[in-house]
Amino acid sequence: MKYEKENHSKFLLMYHIIFVCKYRKKLLQPIDQELKDLIYLISESSDFEIVEMETDKDHIHLLVKSKPKISVLSIVRKLKQLTTYRLWKTQKQYLKQYYRKENTLWSEGYFACTIGNVSRETLEIYMLSQG
Structure with missing residues (x-):
């Protein structure tokens, strides 16, 4: 069986x-726009696309489209590491109020699930209602 090269393959992977x-x-609301701008900026130089995004007080929802060769873990790692680093550069005084002993922002875990194209609109409505 012959496999097609990725550039000829068709896929729709959304997480x-x-x-x-x-x-x-609960610290995201005052910095949510800067966080969103950072995430969009990071995605522009990455192999994934942010389709939709919304923050709540203590978490963020992302709808991400990516290529099959990119793992969800690598997307999450990149976003968490770079947003933490960059926000600590611009929001140090604010973040120190919440994390006195460490330059941290995100918990270790994450939630991820694939979505079908059929339920995309439903998920977007749900995400936009957060916060």
Whole structure:
């Protein structure tokens, strides 16, 4: 059986990803626009696309479209590491109020599930109602 090269393949991989502030600290609302801008910026130089995104007080929902060669874990790692690093550069005084002993932002875990194209609109409505 002969497999097609990826550039000839057809795929639609979309993930609903959620990650949470460490210790469930409710700190995102004042910095949510900067966080969203950072995530869009990161995705522009990556192999994944942010389709939709919304924050709540202590977590963020992402609808991500990616290529099959990119793992969900690599997407989450990249987003968590770079947003933590960059937000600590611009929001140090604010974040120190919540994390006195460590430059952290996100908990270790995350939630991810694949979504079918049929339920995309439903998920987007749900995500937009967060916060």
